[in-house]
Amino acid sequence: MATTFRRRRTQSTTSLHIPIFLSAAILAGFAHAAPERIWFNGDIHTADLASPAAQAFAIEDGRFSAVGSNAAIRSLADENTELVDLAGKTVIPGIIDGHFHLFSWYEMSRGVNLVGLNYIPSWIERVKAKATEVPDGGWIIGGGWDHNAAGGEFPTAEQLDAIAPNHLVALGDIDHHTMWVNSRVLEKFNITADTPNPPGGEIVKDPETGKPTGILKETAAFIVWDSDAFVPVKSEREKIWREAITHMNSLGITGMHNMGRSVRELEDLMELVEAGEFPLRMWYGVMVNSGEEVEQLLPFYRTFNKHAAQFRQTGPRLEFGYFKGLTDGVLSSRTAALASDYSDAPGERGKFFIEPSHINDIVHIANSENIPVALHAIGDKAVHAALDAFEQSPVKSDLPNRIEHIEVIQPGDLPRFEQLNVVASMQPQHAVGTIDPYIVQRIGKNRSSLAYVWRKILDNGGKLALSSDWPTSPANPLAQIHAAVTRQSLDGTPKGGWYSDQALTFDEALYAMTQQGAALSGWQKEVGSISKGKWADFVILDRPLPEKMNLDLLQMQVESTFIAGGAVYRSSTQQTAAREQ
Numbered sequence: 001m002a003t004t005f006r007r008r009r010t011q012s013t014t015s016l017h018i019p020i021f022l023s024a025a026i027l028a029g030f031a032h033a034a035p036e037r038i039w040f041n042g043d044i045h046t047a048d049l050a051s052p053a054a055q056a057f058a059i060e061d062g063r064f065s066a067v068g069s070n071a072a073i074r075s076l077a078d079e080n081t082e083l084v085d086l087a088g089k090t091v092i093p094g095i096i097d098g099h100f101h102l103f104s105w106y107e108m109s110r111g112v113n114l115v116g117l118n119y120i121p122s123w124i125e126r127v128k129a130k131a132t133e134v135p136d137g138g139w140i141i142g143g144g145w146d147h148n149a150a151g152g153e154f155p156t157a158e159q160l161d162a163i164a165p166n167h168l169v170a171l172g173d174i175d176h177h178t179m180w181v182n183s184r185v186l187e188k189f190n191i192t193a194d195t196p197n198p199p200g201g202e203i204v205k206d207p208e209t210g211k212p213t214g215i216l217k218e219t220a221a222f223i224v225w226d227s228d229a230f231v232p233v234k235s236e237r238e239k240i241w242r243e244a245i246t247h248m249n250s251l252g253i254t255g256m257h258n259m260g261r262s263v264r265e266l267e268d269l270m271e272l273v274e275a276g277e278f279p280l281r282m283w284y285g286v287m288v289n290s291g292e293e294v295e296q297l298l299p300f301y302r303t304f305n306k307h308a309a310q311f312r313q314t315g316p317r318l319e320f321g322y323f324k325g326l327t328d329g330v331l332s333s334r335t336a337a338l339a340s341d342y343s344d345a346p347g348e349r350g351k352f353f354i355e356p357s358h359i360n361d362i363v364h365i366a367n368s369e370n371i372p373v374a375l376h377a378i379g380d381k382a383v384h385a386a387l388d389a390f391e392q393s394p395v396k397s398d399l400p401n402r403i404e405h406i407e408v409i410q411p412g413d414l415p416r417f418e419q420l421n422v423v424a425s426m427q428p429q430h431a432v433g434t435i436d437p438y439i440v441q442r443i444g445k446n447r448s449s450l451a452y453v454w455r456k457i458l459d460n461g462g463k464l465a466l467s468s469d470w471p472t473s474p475a476n477p478l479a480q481i482h483a484a485v486t487r488q489s490l491d492g493t494p495k496g497g498w499y500s501d502q503a504l505t506f507d508e509a510l511y512a513m514t515q516q517g518a519a520l521s522g523w524q525k526e527v528g529s530i531s532k533g534k535w536a537d538f539v540i541l542d543r544p545l546p547e548k549m550n551l552d553l554l555q556m557q558v559e560s561t562f563i564a565g566g567a568v569y570r571s572s573t574q575q576t577a578a579r580e581q
């Protein structure tokens with residue numbers, strides 16, 4: 001890779017300011033121009049169904065100008081073309097993660113991380129250590145705790161009061177649907193025995209004393225999450241966004257569908273776009289609870305996207321793309337809506353988060369404005385209701401509607417994804433990460449064969465987008481692909497994979513994390529695959545694909561990440577190589 005990274009022509013690193021008119025003007029007088037740069041000798045997985053494999057590609061003005069065999073592409077070079085030997089390494093399109101919560105970087109980077117700790121005392125230990133760093137009165141945030149992995153009981157405010165009585169402690173669980181707070185937070189937000197549950201949420205109360213226990217479920221948690229008191233000041237938010245994007249670029253992520261909560265986030269992000277410091281393509285969705293909320297947001301939607309359209313010089317950058325609604329909750333806390341009882345809680349079936357009539361309003365109003373909707377639906381009853389809402393909408397948006405998660409489904413609903421042009425947006429690590437702690441207990445053996453059925457969705461003609469739902473599972477796309485192709489968790493269990501007939505091939509999983517995400521946003525002709533004419537968003541991994549799809553996949557490291565032909569990330573070894581030239 002000795003002569004790889006010298007920049008022969010002017011090109012900004014973030015790729016936002018490539019003067020596209022320049023090439024047209026200069027080249028107009030020439031019959032033929034050789035490419036600026038050719039990458040050859042790679043194991044290139046293009047995610048282009050017409051030609052899924054290639055050895056080489058050429059880049060001109062930030063776009064792939066040719067893709068094919070070593071011989072065909074190298075023959076395009078002249079003496080000014082820079083040649084880069086990929087030495088057999090794997091190249092994939094830039095990852096477009098179809099379901100992401102980027103601002104969670106705030107809690108994950110500034111707070112305590114309880115992910116993977118299966119023992120309440122170990123959570124307490126981490127919070128106690130944090131309390132020595134944070135001044136009294138300050139927030140202790142973070143989380144990722146999983147009560148199912150720690151015996152099934154929810155923790156309490158008292159446990160936090162004992163070690164951090166003077167801090168504001170608010171810790172999200174691994175699903176980000178439940179929050180564990182101390183008494184200081186309950187006081188600050190005036191959550192008492194008399195506070196009624198908000199619609200779609202629950203303030204868990206002690207059955208004897210009636211006092212809040214410190215567990216806030218679903219919308220009750222958003223009393224804290226959405227408050228101005230919880231969100232950091234602007235200068236801090238800007239730092240958080242930048243760090244988060246840099247980190248995601250280092251994992252090969254060049255695009256994402258961000259599941260956002262507020263227009264404040266969109267305004268923050270637009271400032272980065274305007275400054276030319278937004279090395280990402282983001283399709284942004286705002287959560288709504290009713291059709292009224294959709295209507296209220298429409299003027300902002302139009303103004304925002306009109307403004308955003310000015311920053312498309314190197315392809316899509318930031319768009320307010322869709323609305324998100326929550327049909328139900330999650331299986332872990334039995335808030336997901338099931339068509340029949342929870343196997344480990346007879347009589348319980350979860351419930352709708354928003355009444356179906358409100359869901360129908362959201363879909364109808366958004367689709368009438370040609371805006372697609374993403375509906376969170378985990379239980380089979382919720383999936384059915386979400387499909388009904390899409391079916392009943394008299395007008396449909398041009399871009400497909402979608403359902404998020406679909407953790408268990410009724411067989412009769414499988415063909416409806418194709419019939420209604422609804423995309424299934426699913427998270428491979430949710431499947432393999434939850435088998436042990438609770439899935440089989442919650443839904444029982446019979447329904448387990450209808451859980452996380454990626455293959456069945458495809459077999460029934462449906463389209464599948466895969467994602468991480470970070471921070472609820474690893475952002476690393478290779479971890480998601482590993483789960484998709486093996487149906488095994490990160491420790492390689494269970495042997496042979498969990499319902500391995502639902503596993504995908506590497507290229508199917510890759511397509512679902514690149515081109516399908518692009519298609520959901522209407523970007524499929526611009527990005528999403530390594531194809532002639534598209535913006536050159538790609539990722540170089542440091543080695544060939546393993547021969548067998550197993551834990552070796554997770555050993556692969558991202559060497560560099562490119563957006564529109566410009567590097568947005570290089571590993572430290574790559575940076576050294578570049579300096580030594």
Ligand SMILES: [Zn+2]
Pocket residue numbers: 099100101259469
């Ligand atoms: Zn999510």
